[in-house]
Amino acid sequence: MARLPIYLKLLSDQFDVGTTNISSEELAELGGVNAAKVRKDLSYLGSYGTRGVGYDVEFLIFQIKRELGLTHDWDVVIVGAGHLGKALAGYGGFGERGFPVGGVVDIDPSKIGGVVGGVRVRHVDQLTEIVQTKEISIGVIATPGQAAQSAADSLVAAGITSILNFAPNIINVPHGISVRKVDLAVELQILSYHEQRRVNARRVTKLQAVPGNGRRGASA
Amino acid sequence: MARLPIYLKLLSDQFDVGTTNISSEELAELGGVNAAKVRKDLSYLGSYGTRGVGYDVEFLIFQIKRELGLTHDWDVVIVGAGHLGKALAGYGGFGERGFPVGGVVDIDPSKIGGVVGGVRVRHVDQLTEIVQTKEISIGVIATPGQAAQSAADSLVAAGITSILNFAPNIINVPHGISVRKVDLAVELQILSYHEQRRVNARRVTKLQAVPGNGRRGASA
């Protein structure tokens, strides 16, 4: 379930603050969701709550981590050592959360040999070797859009089975490969859609406030 | 609908390639979704298709843009001029897609006065002035996690109504404010979950291949 990482974050924060026990109600409040949903989600892991008491924070964190496969680190390999690739490789939050950068590759000779985030940039041709040696399963695409498909193909050929794609293009991969896409433009456009609706709503309100000035019914 | 930005991207790409007309089938193929879903989504905009022919690419782009409120630019203001804030401000793709950076603010005096992406970094106290002057509706949070709530409060106080949050914390905002969150750790954890399931699946297969060696039923 896609909400487990959120619960994990909330629980980890609570654990840091010293909370040892938490109810579905409190957790729901923190995450801004329904308490019944929290219980349904958690019951999927097994019956780890105590009726009348709640959940043991530390134990629940462990169970979620186990379910998410976070009991050990997963190295990631980044394709594209441009602005984004460098920012990601240099960002400590990656490794802290169990995803150390195990390799960075690029196609541009001027980028190869440089060090970003403590890792040497190597040529994309060496991807298979890096992936096999370090047993990497997750690849990150940080190339320009038009190179994204080629980067995906290289990753798949190297034996990667999960891809996080930052390029604003949809990539085609064989069945069985997991892909997640992070597209800033899409996020901003969804916000802009909400803004647009706000503007429209205001206009309708205004028209309604001046009787006889608007057509009947709220068109568009 | 959250899929409109994706159709917009696909259609824009097709337009650039010279396609003037497209069927729901082709569009579905490009986006990797069901053709009926595409038609339902597009019919929400109105009846802009021609039976037996398909959709006029340019006209459809215009209609989607209108629906998403992309007929004019929306300036955004970035809070936090650190690694991520600088990368975002310097990233041309923002402005190209209709979201120019209208301002960058930080709380650290050493950051203020510097120029990123052609914009001067100003103090967070001047947020209201920047937002009001430039009529900005969208704010981006690129501060560390513990400062995210404070950044959100400042944005709301300044009059922002939509927030894109890159910090890995959930922020509380008044009713009526739209928030979207981009959390890399969550994305990676979802991928790791899939990887974990693959590992489990392999283990189960192996146990089944050696009869008598495994308990009955696939536990966990």
Added chain:
DNA sequence: GTGTCTTTGTGAAAGTGTGCACAAGCGTCC
């Protein structure tokens, strides 16, 4: 015109997710 071919737009069915409401179970207090 008429017929045929293609593709839309949409009703209905199937599937998925959400939230309420409550019994079951645990701890605690007397």
Added chain:
DNA sequence: GGACGCTTGTGCACACTTTCACAAAGACAC
């Protein structure tokens, strides 16, 4: 050890989404 209060786990109904299937409608050839 029994009653009470609190919280989980889940059956059920409802809402929303996805997919199928097909009639309606335009284009094009003749």
